[in-house]
Structures are given as structure tokens and as C-alpha cells.
Amino acid sequence: MGAVRIFVVLLGAFYFGCGSAYAERRVALVIGNSAYKGVPRLTNPVNDASLVGGMFRKAGFDTVDVKLDLSVVDMRKALREFGSKAREADVAVIYYAGHGIELDGNNYLIPTDAALETDTDVFDEAFPLDRVLFAIEPARQLRLVILDACRDNPFAKTMKRTVAARAIGRGLAKVEPTSPNTMIAFAAKAGSTASDGDSRNSPFAAALVERLPTPGLDLRKAFGFVRDDVLKNTGYKQEPYVYGSLGGDDVPLVAAKPVVAGPQANPDSEIRRDYELALQLGTRDGWTAFLNRFPSGFYADLAKGQMNKIAAEEIRAATADKARQAEEEKARLAAERANKAEQEKAAAASKAAEEKRLAAEKAKQIEEAKAAAAEQRRKDAEAAAAKALAEKQAAEKALADKLANDKAAAETTAKQAAEKQTSADAEQKVAAIGPSSTAPAMPLQETTKLVQSELRRVGCLTASADGDWNAASQRSLTLFNKYAGTKFDAKLASFEALDAIKVKPGRVCPLVCDRGFKADGDTCVKITCRAGYRVNDDNECEKVQDKKPIAKREDAPARDTERKKTEAAPSKPQSSGQIVCGHAGCRPVRPGCRLELNSPAVFAKGNMGGYTNVEVCN
Numbered sequence: 001m002g003a004v005r006i007f008v009v010l011l012g013a014f015y016f017g018c019g020s021a022y023a024e025r026r027v028a029l030v031i032g033n034s035a036y037k038g039v040p041r042l043t044n045p046v047n048d049a050s051l052v053g054g055m056f057r058k059a060g061f062d063t064v065d066v067k068l069d070l071s072v073v074d075m076r077k078a079l080r081e082f083g084s085k086a087r088e089a090d091v092a093v094i095y096y097a098g099h100g101i102e103l104d105g106n107n108y109l110i111p112t113d114a115a116l117e118t119d120t121d122v123f124d125e126a127f128p129l130d131r132v133l134f135a136i137e138p139a140r141q142l143r144l145v146i147l148d149a150c151r152d153n154p155f156a157k158t159m160k161r162t163v164a165a166r167a168i169g170r171g172l173a174k175v176e177p178t179s180p181n182t183m184i185a186f187a188a189k190a191g192s193t194a195s196d197g198d199s200r201n202s203p204f205a206a207a208l209v210e211r212l213p214t215p216g217l218d219l220r221k222a223f224g225f226v227r228d229d230v231l232k233n234t235g236y237k238q239e240p241y242v243y244g245s246l247g248g249d250d251v252p253l254v255a256a257k258p259v260v261a262g263p264q265a266n267p268d269s270e271i272r273r274d275y276e277l278a279l280q281l282g283t284r285d286g287w288t289a290f291l292n293r294f295p296s297g298f299y300a301d302l303a304k305g306q307m308n309k310i311a312a313e314e315i316r317a318a319t320a321d322k323a324r325q326a327e328e329e330k331a332r333l334a335a336e337r338a339n340k341a342e343q344e345k346a347a348a349a350s351k352a353a354e355e356k357r358l359a360a361e362k363a364k365q366i367e368e369a370k371a372a373a374a375e376q377r378r379k380d381a382e383a384a385a386a387k388a389l390a391e392k393q394a395a396e397k398a399l400a401d402k403l404a405n406d407k408a409a410a411e412t413t414a415k416q417a418a419e420k421q422t423s424a425d426a427e428q429k430v431a432a433i434g435p436s437s438t439a440p441a442m443p444l445q446e447t448t449k450l451v452q453s454e455l456r457r458v459g460c461l462t463a464s465a466d467g468d469w470n471a472a473s474q475r476s477l478t479l480f481n482k483y484a485g486t487k488f489d490a491k492l493a494s495f496e497a498l499d500a501i502k503v504k505p506g507r508v509c510p511l512v513c514d515r516g517f518k519a520d521g522d523t524c525v526k527i528t529c530r531a532g533y534r535v536n537d538d539n540e541c542e543k544v545q546d547k548k549p550i551a552k553r554e555d556a557p558a559r560d561t562e563r564k565k566t567e568a569a570p571s572k573p574q575s576s577g578q579i580v581c582g583h584a585g586c587r588p589v590r591p592g593c594r595l596e597l598n599s600p601a602v603f604a605k606g607n608m609g610g611y612t613n614v615e616v617c618n
Contacts, residue, residue: 025062026059026091026093027082027089028064028092029078029079029093029095030049030052030056031095031098033046033070033096033099033110033112034046035069035112037112039155045097050066052097055208055209056093060254062089063085072125079135086137089139091139092136092139092143093146094132094136095145097148099155102168105173107175108122108126109128110126118161119168129147148204149172170192171191171192173191175190183246184244187238189239190241195237204230207229216250216255219253223240227240227241227242271294274293275303282306287306291303447494449465451469451497452465452476452493455480459508473493475490476509480501484504484508580613593616595614
């Protein structure tokens with residue numbers, strides 16, 4: 001994609017009273033941004049920045065800083081540092097080449113790391129033109145800003161609008177300088193695009209380098225020449241434009257070279273004065289008069305040279321005039337021949353067109369006749385189709401009416417038969433189970449069993465259906481009356497109660513379980529607690545608390561009385577724990593008995609004597 005250039009030039013004129021005196025100190029900042037991260041790379045900005053920077057150096061600027069591919073941080077730093085240099089300068093120039101954007105009538109310069117995903121990002125990631133102007137504001141005499149910015153902005157194509165009414169213009173917006181003696185120039189008119197060219201540099205940058213450094217050339221004329229060069233090189237598609245104004249004095253970027261007042265070899269001041277007058281006049285008559293008065297000498301030779309120059313210019317002008325006349329004659333003759341050929345061609349074309357028109361008119365009439373016949377055939381066919389459709393619809397309606405009548409008659413017959421059957425069934429049921437003045441057709445025990453079975457089904461009876469209408473059965477019917485809202489006699493198992501219970505689809509009486517049991521569906525299951533827990537009064541498991549005996553003051557008299565009774569009662573005989581041995585063996589001493597030592601005994605065989613223990617019982 002060719003980079004489209006935007007060139008904005010701000011010129012601060014010399015301060016009033018300075019005259020045409022030239023600035024003493026000149027500084028320049030040149031920025032070229034090509035390597036953008038979020039959009040395709042630009043080809044020419046870096047090349048243009050290098051070219052313009054070289055121009056400023058050749059023009060004798062004291063300081064020229066060339067910065068390439070600056071991020072937002074680097075760009076801010078460069079402007080801040082250049083602002084310090086501008087405070088000590090008479091002329092300050094900033095040149096920028098890269099992407100630019102216009103948002104809501106304000107112009108911005110875009111660093112290489114800008115993303116610009118939304119329109120509000122422009123305020124944070126780009127630099128307003130006012131920030132650039134602020135950097136060069138301290139310059140004392142001339143302030144010049146050149147913005148050679150790409151105006152075919154790729155960011156605008158992907159940028160999201162946070163406000164629908166926010167305008168993102170094509171190119172840059174028109175700038176009107178607010179301070180006097182300031183000039184602003186664009187590479188192309190505001191709102192239009194500039195060409196990047198096919199060469200290494202853009203057409204505008206090339207013209208800028210060619211015209212601006214001309215010694216003594218006023219900047220307004222220089223930009224006029226730049227405009228002419230760009231128009232010529234772009235086929236009149238791009239026109240640089242200038243806003244603002246300067247004072248009456250010339251403001252060249254490069255001072256004019258000193259003009260030699262005249263040759264010093266001839267001390268004759270009168271000859272020198274007349275020569276300068278003839279030089280200012282610059283006509284053949286003026287130089288002829290000078291040579292008539294001073295036919296020889298140094299100034300005469302110079303005057304003859306000026307005469308030769310004038311003669312050469314006259315010859316060139318005459319030759320150019322003849323060439324122009326010849327060209328005009330050639331063009332006139334060519335035009336006349338072309339006009340004649342065109343007239344003949346137009347006449348032939350007119351005749352051919354008329355013939356074609358007549359043929360087309362005839363063909364039109366033929367086609368109209370064909371169309372009319374086809375239209376009549378269409379109408380006849382539509383009428384026949386409509387008639388056939390009406391007949392078909394009438395036949396279908398008659399058939400549908402007949403089928404509907406037959407269906408209605410069949411439904412009526414079936415309904416009547418069903419009603420008769422229902423009535424007969426009801427009468428039979430009443431005769432079978434309904435109460436009557438006579439004895440029921442079913443035995444009382446069977447009726448009781450049926451009622452008990454239904455009471456079990458609806459959850460009001462837990463006992464078995466045994467045909468015995470006992471107290472449990474009566475309580476179950478009472479529960480049914482309570483929860484079903486009926487008022488049957490609980491002392492009697494009647495057919496009315498049986499019919500009322502049968503119509504209940506499910507359980508009526510709530511399931512009530514004994515203590516220690518819980519409801520599980522329609523049955524009661526025993527509650528099982530884990531070790532250390534028991535079922536409390538609320539049918540819930542609770543932890544068993546170990547009860548420790550607690551001594552109470554009011555129990556002391558009872559304990560004392562019990563102790564005294566125990567002490568006063570005679571002691572019961574108790575075993576002494578002694579062992580007595582005899583011929584039958586050894587055994588414990590009986591309770592209440594004791595052992596005593598007896599006199600010595602004499603054993604027969606051994607003739608030995610000794611003491612023995614004797615069991616004594618009181």
C-alpha cells in the first residue's frame with residue numbers, strides 16, 4: 001500500500017522590527033516512523049526523514065537530530081528534549097514522516113507501538129499536533145513544523161467507535177493558525193489524500209528538498225514551487241495547500257549569498273552607477289545607451305555580455321512563438337479534419353440509428369400483437385380452470401356434508417346405546433350392593449371383609465380383614481371419616497361406606513407408628529440406633545448419658561439410721577478360713593465353728609504322743 005503523505009508546515013515569521021535580518025541559531029528535529037507493529041510497514045518515511053535531515057545539515061543548521069521508528073515513550077522524550085533546544089534558538093524546525101489521523105477535527109501523530117483498537121485510544125497512544133507546536137514555541141524568530149504523515153490511515157478501518165457520532169476524517173483536518181505571522185502548509189488539501197510515489201521518496205519530500213534550501217528564496221515562494229512540482233509529478237492529482245500568512249519581508253530558510261556590488265578595478269563611480277542602473281532596467285535600449293556613452297572598458301565588456309544575453313532571449317522567444325504558432329496551426333488543421341470525419345461518422349451513425357429505430361418499432365408492433373393473443377389465451381385458460389375448480393369444490397363440499405351427517409348419526413346412536421348400558425349397570429349395582437328394606441344380597445361378614453380390605457388399602461386399618469367388625473375396625477372407619485370428611489356410622493360396615501372408600505385412589509389416613517418405629521412408605525420399621533444411643537420420646541436417637549450418684553444433704557439422716565441398724569444387728573456366722581484334717585481328709589471349718597488344741601494322743605503303732613486340733617461348735 002502506497003503511503004499517503006500529509007505535510008503541514010507552520011511558519012513563525014520574524015518578529016516585527018527585525019526586518020530581513022537572518023536568524024543566528026537554527027535547530028531541527030527529524031522523525032521518520034516506518035516499522036509500525038499493528039499495521040503494515042511504511043516504505044518511504046525513513047527514507048524521507050534521512051533525506052530531509054541531510055538537507056538541513058547542508059543548509060548549515062547548528063543542530064539536526066534524526067530519530068527513526070519511535071515508540072510513544074521515545075517520541076515524548078524526543079519532543080521534550082527538542083523543546084529545551086528550541087528555547088535557545090532563533091529558528092526551530094520539526095519534520096515528521098509516518099502515520100497520522102484526524103479525530104473530531106483534531107490532528108494526531110501516531111508512534112510505531114500504537115494499537116488504536118478504539119477511537120478513545122487515540123487520546124492516549126497518539127500525539128496531538130498542539131503538542132508538537134508547543135515544543136517549538138520558544139523559538140525567537142521562525143518556527144517551522146513539517147508533518148509528512150501517511151493519510152491513507154489503516155487504523156481507521158479496524159478502529160472501533162465508542163461514540164457513533166464521532167468523526168474520523170479522510171486525511172487530516174484543516175488547520176487555522178491562531179498566532180500572527182504563522183503559515184501552515186499541507187502536502188494535499190485538507191480531507192484529500194497524498195501520493196507516496198513509486199520511487200524511494202515521495203513526490204512532496206523530493207520537491208521539498210529541491211526548493212526549500214534555495215539561498216534567499218522566500219518560504220512562501222518555495223512552497224509555491226513545491227506545489228507546482230507536486231502537481232506536475234502526480235498528474236495534477238495532488239495539490240499542496242498553504243494556510244496562514246507572513247509579514248512583508250522575505251523569510252528564506254537559507255540566507256542569500258552576498259551580492260558583489262561591482263568590479264573594484266575601475267574606480268570610476270559614475271560608470272559603476274550607470275552600469276547598475278542599466279542592470280536594473282535590463283532592456284536592450286538601456287544597454288545600448290550605456291555602450292554609446294562608454295564604448296570600451298571593463299563595464300563595456302559586461303554590457304556587451306548583457307546585450308548578447310538579451311539577444312539570445314529574443315531569439316528563444318521568437319523561436320518559441322513560431323513553434324507555438326506551428327503547433328496551433330497543426331492542431332487547427334487536425335481539428336478541422338477530425339471535425340469533418342466526425343460529422344461524416346455522426347451522419348452515418350444517425351442514419352443507422354434511424355434504420356434501427358424503424359426496425360425496432362416494427363418488431364415492437366409484432367411483439368405487441370403476439371402478446372395480445374397470448375394474453376387472450378391466458379384469460380380463456382384461467383376462466384376454464386376457475387370453472388373446473390368451482391365444480392370440484394362443490395362436489396367435495398357435498399361429499400363432506402354427507403360424511404359429516406353420517407358420522408353425527410352414528411355418534412348419536414352410539415351415545416344413546418352407551419347411556420342405556422350405563423343406566424342398566426347402575427340399576428344392577430344398586431340391586432346388588434345398595435341398602436334396601438329387605439335383607440342384602442351379600443352376607444354381612446362378606447360386606448365387612450370388603451370394607452376392612454378397603455380400609456387397609458387407604459391406610460386406616462392395620463389389622464387383617466377377618467370379617468369381624470370389632471373395635472379396631474370401628475376406629476379405622478372413624479379415622480376415615482376424619483380424614484375423608486365423611487360421616488358414616490362407625491358401628492356398621494355399610495355399602496355406602498364401601499362405595500365411598502373405593503373411590504379413593506390412595507392412602508387417606510396417615511401412617512402412625514408406635515414408639516420405636518418410623519414410617520417407611522406404607523409400613524412401619526423399627527428404629528435402630530448405633531451403639532451408645534437410644535430412642536427418646538420424640539422417636540429420635542439420642543446419646544445415653546451416664547448418671548453418677550450425687551450425694552444430697554437431705555439423705556444424710558437416712559444413711560445414718562441405716563448404718564446404726566446394721567451395726568446393732570448380730571453378726572452372722574462366718575467361716576474362719578481354718579482347715580481341719582481327719583481320717584477322711586481335710587476340709588474347711590464349718591461356719592460358726594473353731595479349732596481348739598486337745599491333749600496329746602498316743603498312737604498305737606508308734607507309741608508316740610502329741611497334740612491334736614478339735615473342731616468346736618457353739
